[in-house]
Amino acid sequence: MTSAAFAQDAAPVAQAQRPESSDQGDASAQSPSADIVVTARFRSETVQQTPISITALSGDALTQRGVQGVEGIARSAPNVTLEKNTAGYGKSVIAYIRGVGQSDFLPAFEPGVGIYIDDVYQGTLFGSLFDFADVAQVEVLRGPQGTLFGKNNEGGAIRVSTRKARGDNSGYIEAGLGSYNRMTMKGAFDFSIVPDKMFLRIAGGFNKVDGYMDTIDFACANPTLAGAIPRQVPQNAEGNCKTGTLGGQQTYVLRGNLRILPTDDLEININGDLLEDTGEPAAEKLIDVNTEGTSPLALYQNGSPLGPNPTGYGIPFDKRFITADKYSSYVNFTDTRNNLAFPRVSNVRSWGVSGKVDWSINPDLKLTSISAYRAYKGEYVENWAGAPIHINTNYFKPTHWQFSQELRLSGKVSDIAEWTVGGYYYDAKTELNDYIYIPLVNFAFYGVDPVKDRDKSAFAHVVLHPIEKLAIEGGLRYSDVTKTYTFNRYVPNSGNPPATLPGFENNPSVRSGTKRVDYRLSAQYTISRDVMAFAVFSTGFKGPGVNPRPSSAAELLPFGEEDLKSYEIGLKTELFDRRVRANIGAYRSDYKNLQLTVTRTLPSGVPGSITANAGSARIQGLEGEFTIEPVDGLNINASVGYLDFKYLDLGDAANQVGGPCATCTTPFVPKWSIGAGAQYQFDLGGHGTLTPRIDYSYKSKTYNDVSNFEPGAIPGYGLWNGRISYVSQDKGWEVALQIYNAADKHYFVNKFQGYNALGTLLGQPGLPRTYLLSLKHNFQ
Template identity: 50%
Template sequence: MTARHSGERLQDAPVAISALTGQQLSNQGVSSLADLSRSVPSVSLNQSFGGYGKSVIAFVRGVGQGDFLPAFEPGVGFYINDVYQGTIFGSLADLSDVDRVEVLRGPQGTLFGKSNEGGAVRIFTPQPRGSESGYIQAGYGSYNRRMAKGAYDATLIPDTLFLRIAGGVNSIDGYVDRIDYACAHPATAGTIKATKVGDCKVGSEGGDDAKVARADLRWIVSPSLEMTFSADMDDDRGEPSAEKLLAVNTAATGLTAANSGYGIAYDSRFITNNLSTYTSYTDQKTGVSFPAVNNVFSWGVSHALNWRTPWGVQVKNTLAYRKYNGEFTEIWSNAPIQADDNYFKPEHNQFSEELQVLGKAFHNRLDWVTGLYYYDAHTELNDFIYLPEFSFAFYGKDPVHDSDKSIFLHGVYHLTDKLNVEAGIRHTSEEKLYTFNRYLTSIFGAVPAGATIPGFEHNPQSKASTDRNDYRFSLQYKFTPDLMAYVQYATGFKGGGINPRPSGISDVHPFAAEDLVSYEAGVKSEWFERRLRVNVDGYFSDYTNLQLSIPVFSNGAAGSTVSNAGKVHINGAELEVQAAPIKGMLINASYDYLNYDIIDLGAAAGLAGGPAKGDLAPFVPETKFNIGAQQSFTTPIGVITPRLDWTWQSKTYSDAANSPLTLQKAYGVLDAHLLFETADHKWKANLEVKNLTNQAYYLNKFSQYNTAGMVVGQPARPRTVFLTLQRSFQ
C-alpha cells in the first residue's frame, strides 16, 4: 500500500487503513463503492436518493458530505490511480476490474490535502506488465442482470512498452414498479386520466445500464524512468433511483396549494405497501414532462511519471484531465399530482497536477517527501425547478469555479530500529466562485425575455476562500517485526462554499471551512506465523465550524441556508481481524463504535430542521459489525469455496435533525457465495446471493414533511442471485 506515497506493508504504516485486493473484492461480491462500506469499519458509502442523481453519500468516522451540489466540497476524498475526483456526483466508481482499494480513516490533511477531512478512498487499477494474459467474464442473474467484461495485458515492445485494455457492460432492470394511479384506482383518481389500460405498470425505477472501458500504456524509457498514459470512459445510463412515498403532511403549505386542478387531494392514497410507486413524469394539468433518467457520462486522461534520478531522489508527477455530463430527474411527490419537481444536467471538467519528490537523508535515517498540488475545476449546474403548486418555475444555469493550490512536506525519522517519529505540514489555498442565474419561464403566464427571479436580476455572485495549514505528528514503536503501536495527531478540513439553495437574494452568502483535529492511538499485530492479524485503534476528534444546512420555506419556495456553527466531539474505536486457523479457511471480521457528541451549536441551536444535542451524525450508525468466512475444498477437478458475509449496523438517520421520519432501524444483511476454480486456474465460476434473507431496509430517506409536505425513501434491492463464469488466459 502507498498511504504515505511510498510502498510499504499495511502492518508497518502508523495509520488506520483497510486494504482489499481485487480478488478479495470479487470473493465478497463488492462491485461498487456502496458495497465497500459493509466490510470496512467506520465507513458509510451509499448511493444517494433520486434528488442527488448518481452521487455517493460518503462519511468516514462521522464526517463527510451527502449533498451533490458543487457549492459543497466532499468530506471524503476519492482517488483513482492518484487522480482526485472533484465532486461526489459521478464518484460511484465501478470496482469490477481493480488491483486494490485502500481506505484511509481519519483526516489526511497533510499527505492528501483537499477535502480529506474524514478520510480518503483510493482505487488502483492493474498496471500493464506485458504478461500476455487476460480474462473474459460473463454473468446473468435476478432482475435480468447481464454482465460481460474482460481485460488483456500485452507487450508491444519487449522490456519497453506494455498495454493493458479493459472494458465491460453491466445492466439490470429496476425493482420498484411505476404504476399508473388512474389505471389502478380509477374511482379515486379525480380528473387524472389513465395512460394505460389493463396492465397498469408504466415503467420501473432502480434499473441501470453501464458501459466502461480503460486503456493504460506503460513506457519504460530507461531503468530509472517510466511513464504511464491512461484513458478511461464510463457511460452509465439508468432509470431514476428507486424511491417510495413514505409519509404525507396534508397541512403543509405546498401540498395545500398542489391539490388545485386534480379533483382529489394529495394524501396517503399515494403511499404503497410494496415496491411500487405512483410517480408520473408528466403533469396532466400543464402538459410539462420530464425525462425518466438518471445518467452520467464521464471520461478522463492522465499521465504519470516516475523517475529515479541520479541524485538519489525520486520524482513522481501525475497530470490529469476529467470531464462528465449528467442528467437526472426527481419527482418529489411520487404521485401524478406534481409538487416540487427537479431536473438537473450538471457538467463538470477538472484539471489537476501533483508533483512529488521523495528521498532519504542522514544516512537513511530520514525518509522525506515534499510536493506541490494544483486543481482547477469548472462546473455548470443546469436545472429546471418546477413548482406547480405555486404556479412558479424557473431555469437555473449556475457556473461554479473551484481552485486549489497546496504545498506539503512530510518526513519519517528512524530514531532507532524500533522507534520512528513522523511529522508533516501542508499549506492550502482554495477559492470557490458561484454565480446564480435564475430565469423565469412562461409556463404559468407570459414573462419578458430574460426575466429573472426577483432579486436575481444582476446574476449575483458569491465567493468563498480558504487559506490554512494542516499538520500531522506521530510516534511509532515496533516491539517485534509483527507487533507495532502508534500515537498520532492530525488535522484536516472541508473547504468553504456558497449557500446553493437560496429562497431569496438575502440567502446568497458564503460559508467557511469545517475544521477537524484528531488524536489517535493504535496497535497492529500478527500472530501464529502471521495466521492471525489483529488491528485495533481508538480516536478522539474535535470537530468545529460545522457546515449546517437548515431547510427554510419562504418566498413561495423551499430552500435552505448554510452557516458555520457548533462543536462536536467524536470518539470511537475500530477493530479488524483476519484469521487463517486451518488450511483453506479464511475468516475476516470488523467492528466499529462511534460516539457523536454535540457540545455546542452556537447560533444554530434550536433552529427548526437543524440538529440538537444528543443527535447522531447523519447516515452514520453508532455501531457496525461485519464477519465473513470461507473454506476451500480441493477436489480432483479444482477448488470449491463456499463463503458467507454478514453485516449488522445500528439505527441511522438520514438528516442532521434526526427526524423520526428518516429513521432506519438496526438491521443485518447476509450474503453468500459459492466459488469454483479449476485445477489449471483457467476457469472460475461464482454463484452469488446478495441479501440472502431478503431483509427489507432503506438506503436513505429524505424528509420535506414540514415544508413541501412529503417524506420519500430509497428501498434497498431485495434478494438477488447472480452467476458468473470466467475464462483466464495466461
C-alpha cells in the same frame, strides 16, 4: 513475498516491474499470513508496517466479497458510510468516514471524504458512484489526509488503483446472468507493444439490469379514488396497470493503461477511461404524507385557501398515493395540468485521461508527476411527491471538468530519515443546468449556476528514526482554496433574452476562500516483530462554500471551512505464527465550525435561512479489524466500528425548525458498524478447487437529517451475502454463483426527509434477494 523483500523495493520503477497480484488466477482465499502491500505513504510497505488506520482490499478480495462498486466498500471497513444517494441527487454518493463527510451533491459544498482513482481526485460527489472496472486494490484511509498527497481530505480518503499493464499476453473474459434480467460482460487483455519497453492493458465491461421497483398507473389501479387524474394505461390493458420500472441501469466502461519504461530509472503510465451510465431514476417510493399545520400539502386539501379544487383533479393530496407493495410507486413524470413532461432518466457520461511519471533520479531521490483531466455530463429527474400529482419536480443536466497537477519529490537520508515534499493544483468548473418546478405555488425557474473551484497547495512530510524501533513523523500542508458561485435564475417562456427573478438580474456571484496550514504528528514503535503501536495527531478541514439554495438575493452569502482535530492511538499485531492478524484503535475528533443550516438576520435586515458555520461537536470511537486462518484454506475476517457523536455547542443552529438538537447525532452515520466473512477452499484432488463464502454486514440505526426526524430514520439491519466458486485445476476457468441479500431483508438504503418542508417522506428500498451466475475464462 516477505516484508523484508518489499522493504528493499525502493525505486518506483522496481515497484512497477514487480509482478502485481493478478486477476488471472483463482479467487481463492487470501491468507492472512500473506503481506497486504499498500502505498499510502508512497513507498511499498505492508499494512502492518503503516502507522495509519487503513483497510486494504485486493481485487480478488473484492470479488470474493461480492463488492462491485464504491458503496460495497463500507461492508468491510469500520466507521465508513458509502451509500447511493437519493434520486434527487442523481448518481452521487453519500460518503462519511468517522462521522465526517458530505451528502449534498451540490458543488456549493466540498466533499468531506476524498475519492481517488489512480491517484486522481474525483472533484464532486456526483459522478463518484461508480462500479469497479479492472481494480487491483482499494485502500480506505481513515482520519484527515493531505500532508502526503492530493487534495485536503477532512474525514479520510478512498484510493482505488487499477491494474497496470505487464505485457505478458494475459487476460480474461467473463459473462454473467442474474436477477431482473441482469446481463454482464467484462474482460481485459494485456500485451507488449515494444518488448520490455512498452505495454498496453485494455479492459472493458457491460452491465444491464432491469428496475426492481414497478411504477403503477394510479387511475388504472384505483379508479374510484383518482378523481380527474387521467389514465396512462389504456382501458384495454386487461388489468395490468404497470407503466414501467425504477432502478434499472445500463453501463458501458472502457479503460486503458499504456505503460512505458524508457530507461531503468523512468516509468510513464498513461491512463484513460470512458463511462456511459444510463438508467432510470432511483427506486424511490412515497412512505408518508404530512397534510397538517404549515405543511405545503395543507394547501392541497379540501377547504384550502387555493379554492375548492386545489390540486386540479378534484381530490386532495393525501395517503392514498402510498402503495401497499414494498417495491412499487404511483409516481409519474408528466404533470398533465401544465402538460409538462420530464424524462425518466438518471445518466452520467464521463471520461478522463491522466499521465503519471515516476523518475528515480538516484537510489535515494525520486520524482513523481501526475497530470490529469476529467469531465462528465449528467442528466436526472426527481419527483419529490412520489405520486401522480406534482408538488416539486427538479430536472438537472450537470456538467463538470477538472484539471489537476501533482508533483512529489521524495528521498531518504541514510537510515535516519525519509522525506516527501510536493505541490498540488486543482482547477474545476461545474454547471448545474437545473430546472426547478413547484406547481403548488405556480413557480418555476431554470439556471446554469456555474461554480469555479481552485486549490493551490503545498505539503511536506518527514519520517525520522532516532533510535531503533522508533519512528517519528511530521507533516505540514498549506492550502489556498477558493470557490466562486454564480447564480442564474431565469423565468421559463419569458422571451429572448429571458426575464430573471428579482434580485438575480445581473447573475450575481459569491466567492468563498481560505488560506491555512494543517499538520500531522505521529509516533510509531515496533514492540516486537509482530506488534507495532502508533499514535497520531492530525488536523484537517472541509473547504468553505456558498449558501446553495437562496430564496432571495439577500441570502447570497458565503460560509467558512469546517475544522477537525483528530487524536488516535492504535495497535497492529500478528500472532500465532501469523495466523491471526488483529488491528485495533481508538480515536477522538474535535469538530468545529460545522456547516449547518441556520436562520439569521441578514445584512438586508430581514431573517433568512442560510448555510453557515455554527457549533462544535466531539466524535470518539473504537475500531477493530481481524483476520484469522485457524487451518490452511479456512479464512475468517471481521471488522467492528463504534462511533459516538455529541454536539457540544450548536451556536446559531440551536432551536432552529428542522435543525439539530443537543442530543441529536450526525446523519447517515451508525453508532455500530460490523462486518464478518468466512470462506474455505476445498481441494478437489486434481480437479480444481471449490470455495464457498458467506458474508454478513450490520449497521445500527441511522438518521437521514440533522434534526433526527424519527419517521425518517432507518432502523438497524444486517445483510447476508453468499458466494460459491469453482476454479479448474489449471486455473483457466471459473464458475461462480453470488447471492446478495440472501435472507431477502427489506430495508431502506436512504430516506429523504421532506415531511415538513414538502409534506412528503420518500425512501429508496434496497435490492431484494438477487443472484448472479458468472463464467470466467483466464488467458494464461
